[in-house]
Amino acid sequence: MTGFYNRSVFGSVAVATLAIGIATSAFVNDAAADTYKWLTFKPQGAGDAQAISTQWFVDEFKKRTGGKHEIEVFWGGSVAKTREIPDALSANVGDFGDIITPYFADKFPLNNAVGFFIPQPNSTIEIAHLMEKWHAKYPQFAEELANYNLKAVGFRPLESYGLLCTSPIRSLADLKGKRIRTYGFAYPALVEALGASPVSIATAEAYEALETNILDCTPIGPALAYGWKYDEVAKYYIEIPLGASFGHLIAMSLDTYNAMDDETRAVVDKLGNEYAEDYNAELEKTIAEVRAGWGAKGVEVIPFPKDELISVIDDERIQAVRQEWISRAEAAGLPVDEIVSELKF
Structure with missing residues (x-):
C-alpha cells in the first residue's frame, strides 16, 4: 500500500x-x-x-x-x-x-x-x-x-489472513515468481522469502490489479475479501496461516x-x-457467512502446507524486520523474549 x-x-x-x-x-x-x-x-x-x-x-x-x-x-x-x-x-x-x-x-x-x-x-x-x-x-x-x-x-x-489468488497455489513451489501485494514491514520480506515478488498497491486499487493480472495474489481474510469484492475477480483462497x-x-x-x-x-x-x-x-x-457463500461464487478454498511456510521464517530478511522491532522494544526497556515468544510458531 x-x-x-x-x-x-x-x-x-x-x-x-x-x-x-x-x-x-x-x-x-x-x-x-x-x-x-x-x-x-x-x-x-x-x-x-x-x-x-x-x-x-x-x-x-x-x-x-x-x-x-x-x-x-x-x-x-x-x-x-x-x-x-x-x-x-x-x-x-x-x-x-x-x-x-x-x-x-x-x-x-x-x-x-x-x-x-x-x-x-x-x-x-x-x-x-x-x-x-x-x-x-x-x-x-x-x-x-x-x-x-x-x-x-x-x-x-x-481477521486471520490467507492469500486470495487468481490461480491455484498448493505449495511453496507454486508461489515462485508470483506477484503478491505487500505493505508495511513484514509482508515484503515474507513475500521475497517465499520466492515471490512484492508489489505495493493501495487497497482500493487491488481489485483492478487482480482483474488485469497485475497482481496474482493479495494477503487478506474472507470478510475483507468480500467487503472489497476481491473475490469477484480472484477465485482461489489459499489457507496459508499468516495469522491475524x-x-x-x-x-x-x-x-x-x-x-x-x-x-x-x-x-x-x-x-x-x-x-x-x-x-x-x-x-x-x-x-x-462469506465462506458459506463462496461455493456459489466459484471460490475454491485450498489448504497450504504449514510446515512450508514455517520453513522460511528463519530467512534473514524476515529476521531483520523482527530485529527492528526487538531493538526498539529493548530500548524502551521491555522484556523482549517474553513478548516475542508469544508471536512465534
Missing part, C-alpha cells in the same frame, strides 16, 4: 483550525459534558463487524450510565479522516476514535509489534487478548500513547478519560474489556 506507514499529514495548524471551528459548534471537550464524540472513518450503516461493534459500544455506554452520558458518532470521516484521527483526539477535538495503528508506526512502534511478526500463530481474539495483557503488564505500551494524549480503551485486530494482524485501537483523548468521574471511567474500562469479544463474535459471523 503506497505510503502505508507515512506519518499523518494532519499538521498542528490544521488541528488548531479544526478545533476552533468545532468549538463554535459545541464540540469543545468538557469534563461535565453529557455527550462525548466518537470520530471514525467508517461509514454509518456499513454493516460490518467494525461498524456494528462501534454501535454496540455506544449503545451500551448510554445504557450502563443510565442515560446520564452518551456518545455521538461522527461517521465517515465527517470530522477527521483516517490519518487525522490521532491528532484530532490529541487536540481534544474528539473524545473517542478509531486509530489504524499501522498507519502510524513511527508514532506507535511498540503498539505495532504484531506488524513486525507476520506470519505469527495467533487468531483475532488471541491478538486482542495479547494486546490487553501487554498494556496491563508493561507500562511502556500505554506511555507511548500517552505521549500523544491518547489512551487505548479497546482493541480491534484484523493488529489493526485498530479504540482510543480516547487521555484528557477526556482522566476528566471522567470514577463511575463513568469504570463503565468505559468494562466496555473496553468486553469490546474484543463482541467485535470478534460479529467478525466470525461474517467470515462464516
Whole structure:
C-alpha cells in the first residue's frame, strides 16, 4: 500500500483550525459534558463487524450510565479522516476514535509489534487478548500513547489472513515468481522469502490489479475479501496461516478519560474489556457467512502446507524486520523474549 506507514499529514495548524471551528459548534471537550464524540472513518450503516461493534459500544455506554452520558458518532470521516484521527483526539477535538495503528508506526512502534511478526500463530481474539495483557503488564505500551494524549480503551485486530489468488497455489513451489501485494514491514520480506515478488498497491486499487493480472495474489481474510469484492475477480483462497494482524485501537483523548468521574471511567474500562469479544463474535459471523457463500461464487478454498511456510521464517530478511522491532522494544526497556515468544510458531 503506497505510503502505508507515512506519518499523518494532519499538521498542528490544521488541528488548531479544526478545533476552533468545532468549538463554535459545541464540540469543545468538557469534563461535565453529557455527550462525548466518537470520530471514525467508517461509514454509518456499513454493516460490518467494525461498524456494528462501534454501535454496540455506544449503545451500551448510554445504557450502563443510565442515560446520564452518551456518545455521538461522527461517521465517515465527517470530522477527521483516517490519518487525522490521532491528532484530532490529541487536540481534544474528539473524545473517542478509531486509530489504524499501522498507519502510524513511527508514532506507535511498540503498539505495532504484531506488524513486525507476520506470519505469527495467533487468531483475532488471541491478538486482542495479547494486546490487553501487554498494556496491563508493561507500562511502556500505554506511555507511548500517552505521549500523544491518547489512551487505548479497546482493541480491534484484523481477521486471520490467507492469500486470495487468481490461480491455484498448493505449495511453496507454486508461489515462485508470483506477484503478491505487500505493505508495511513484514509482508515484503515474507513475500521475497517465499520466492515471490512484492508489489505495493493501495487497497482500493487491488481489485483492478487482480482483474488485469497485475497482481496474482493479495494477503487478506474472507470478510475483507468480500467487503472489497476481491473475490469477484480472484477465485482461489489459499489457507496459508499468516495469522491475524493488529489493526485498530479504540482510543480516547487521555484528557477526556482522566476528566471522567470514577463511575463513568469504570463503565468505559468494562466496555473496553468486553469490546474484543463482541467485535470478534460479529467478525466470525461474517467470515462464516462469506465462506458459506463462496461455493456459489466459484471460490475454491485450498489448504497450504504449514510446515512450508514455517520453513522460511528463519530467512534473514524476515529476521531483520523482527530485529527492528526487538531493538526498539529493548530500548524502551521491555522484556523482549517474553513478548516475542508469544508471536512465534
